[in-house]
Amino acid sequence: xxxxxxxxxxxxxxxxxxxxxxxxxxxxxxxxxxxxxxxxxxxxxxxxxxxxxxxxxxxxxxxxxxxxxxxxxxxxxxxxxxxxxxxxxxxxxxxxxxxxxxxxxxxxxxxxxxxxxxxxxxxxxx
Amino acid sequence: xxxxxxxxxxxxxxxxxxxxxxxxxxxxxxxxxxxxxxxxxxxxxxxxxxxxxxxxxxxxxxxxxxxxxxxxxxxxxxxxxxxxxxxxxxxxxxxxxxxxxxxxxxxxxxxxxxxxxxxxxxxxxxxxxxxxxxxxxxxxxxxxxxxxxxxxxxxxxxxxxxxxxxxxxxxxxxxxxxxxxxxxxxxxxxxxxxxxxxxxxxxxxxxxxxxxxxxxxxxxxxxxxxxxxxxxxxxxxxxxxxxxxxxxxxxxxxxxxxxxxxxxxxxxxxxxxxxxxxxxxxxxxxxxxxxxxxxxxxxxxxxxxxxxxxxxxxxxxxxxxxxxxxxxxxxxxxxxxxxxxxxxxxxxxxxxxxxxxxxxxxxxxxxxxxxxxxxxxxxxxxxxxxx
Numbered sequence: 221x222x223x224x225x226x227x228x229x230x231x232x233x234x235x236x237x238x239x240x241x242x243x244x245x246x247x248x249x250x251x252x253x254x255x256x257x258x259x260x261x262x263x264x265x266x267x268x269x270x271x272x273x274x275x276x277x278x279x280x281x282x283x284x285x286x287x288x289x290x291x292x293x294x295x296x297x298x299x300x301x302x303x304x305x306x307x308x309x310x311x312x313x314x315x316x317x318x319x320x321x322x323x324x325x326x327x328x329x330x331x332x333x334x335x336x337x338x339x340x341x342x343x344x345x346x
Numbered sequence: 347x348x349x350x351x352x353x354x355x356x357x358x359x360x361x362x363x364x365x366x367x368x369x370x371x372x373x374x375x376x377x378x379x380x381x382x383x384x385x386x387x388x389x390x391x392x393x394x395x396x397x398x399x400x401x402x403x404x405x406x407x408x409x410x411x412x413x414x415x416x417x418x419x420x421x422x423x424x425x426x427x428x429x430x431x432x433x434x435x436x437x438x439x440x441x442x443x444x445x446x447x448x449x450x451x452x453x454x455x456x457x458x459x460x461x462x463x464x465x466x467x468x469x470x471x472x473x474x475x476x477x478x479x480x481x482x483x484x485x486x487x488x489x490x491x492x493x494x495x496x497x498x499x500x501x502x503x504x505x506x507x508x509x510x511x512x513x514x515x516x517x518x519x520x521x522x523x524x525x526x527x528x529x530x531x532x533x534x535x536x537x538x539x540x541x542x543x544x545x546x547x548x549x550x551x552x553x554x555x556x557x558x559x560x561x562x563x564x565x566x567x568x569x570x571x572x573x574x575x576x577x578x579x580x581x582x583x584x585x586x587x588x589x590x591x592x593x594x595x596x597x598x599x600x601x602x603x604x605x606x607x608x609x610x611x612x613x614x615x616x617x618x619x620x621x622x623x624x625x626x627x628x629x630x631x632x633x634x635x636x637x638x639x640x641x642x643x644x645x646x647x648x649x650x651x652x653x654x655x656x657x658x659x660x661x662x663x664x665x666x667x668x669x670x671x672x673x674x675x676x677x678x679x680x681x682x683x684x685x686x687x688x689x690x691x692x693x694x695x696x697x698x699x700x701x702x703x704x705x706x707x708x709x710x711x712x713x714x715x716x717x718x719x720x721x722x723x724x725x726x727x728x729x730x731x732x733x
Contacts, residue, residue, distance in 0.1 A: 250387075251372075253372070253383075253384055253392055253393055253589070254392050254393050254394040254682075256657070256680045257655075257656075257657055257680070275709065277657055277680075278393075279393040279394060279589060279593060279679060279680050279682065280383065280384075280393060280589050280679075282657075282659060301655075308387070
């Protein structure tokens with residue numbers, strides 16, 4: 221799976237673009253399996269880098285969403301409330317929240333597409 | 347310096363383990379077994395697709411982790427009667443029944459399917475996680491009977507062919523006329539060229555289907571697995587993992603050991619009355635159950651359906667509407683066929699009536715749910731078959 225290079229990635233399998241759009245990776249949706257429930261914060265909520273800001277559930281598992289950067293939620297993908305399977309179909313298109321980043325420099329600490337790809341393959345090898 | 351090394355727990359593998367891996371299955375540890383939880387979306391699988399295949403067509407499961415105990419000898423029936431709660435004397439040869447092994451307190455050692463294979467021969471199919479415990483229990487509690495007890499758990503690869511089309515798939519692979527085999531009966535015949543194979547019209551999916559018991563070597567197991575999948579292709583057969591097995595059994599309210607039934611839950615609480623034959627003169631657990639029958643059942647297993655948005659999961663708390671904790675979820679999941687979020691839960695008997703509104707605590711929030719009739723899913727009665 222080629223990971224888009226227009227964004228950065230976390231080791232918890234979230235992605236974030238420079239404009240503060242956040243989602244989960246193709247690898248994450250694949251490990252979760254059929255996604256049936258996404259719980260996201262309301263617009264205006266402050267989220268903190270490394271802290272849980274929402275939940276995604278597959279048939280089998282419950283998983284926290286961790287903030288790749290700190291900021292204020294400015295948009296929520298309401299589609300996912302009724303069609304959470306969109307995350308399985310297109311994880312890199314089906315965004316979850318948009319934030320106004322507090323400190324865009326936080327992105328520098330995240331993984332590039334190539335590094336994330338490497339990280340995922342190494343994880344799979346264990 | 348001396349180092350005491352703990353022996354790493356051995357994860358057991360079925361003979362089909364490498365086949366599952368080759369097919370790209372997601373593997374998990376389940377009760378000490380390395381088992382497929384689901385197969386990849388790239389081959390049309392995933393828990394939801396696998397679940398739907400079983401409800402509408404057919405799905406194939408490796409259930410070789412299940413254990414088997416054989417009791418044979420002149421007093422085999424008496425031994426089975428002593429250790430199990432259902433009435434095995436009602437079984438004709440080649441008939442099977444759902445039953446349970448109980449502790450003297452009337453709580454569960456395990457639930458089992460008792461198959462009568464011959465005049466004086468019975469096969470108990472038991473859970474994977476309780477194999478050794480069950481075998482020791484059965485052996486230790488049947489010493490007074492003239493009956494041989496054998497642990498055959500590693501003697502079979504067990505494949506479940508489940509769904510309304512399961513019979514059609516297996517019929518292509520055997521010389522036996524399966525239309526003559528009723529639900530919860532067994533037969534023997536040639537399967538994929540293997541002689542004298544046990545086939546039971548049993549399963550754990552709340553659907554029609556068969557479970558076959560074949561030799562446990564990897565080569566035979568893999569060959570039969572692939573032949574079954576190939577024979578099922580025209581019916582849309584897919585391989586299914588433990589994920590779908592769990593959601594299927596939950597829709598049908600089939601209990602899972604360690605969840606709905608445990609060593610602290612008794613038969614009345616679990617609502618398994620109809621499989622417990624108190625008119626049998628005696629069996630382990632009988633006296634305690636007799637006594638418990640005269641007392642008020644304090645908690646009851648109920649079905650819940652989520653009313654508000656949220657998914658109840660195993661172990662979540664059940665609250666009354668006012669917020670007081672009253673019980674717990676034993677199994678909870680989205681139900682792929684019913685397209686609802688359902689759960690089984692123990693609640694006080696006075697809050698167990700259908701229609702009662704309760705809450706399930708999900709991440710600190712009470713989310714509304716309702717007690718509903720069970721089973722959540724019942725398979726449609728089959729119309730008479732034309733062939």
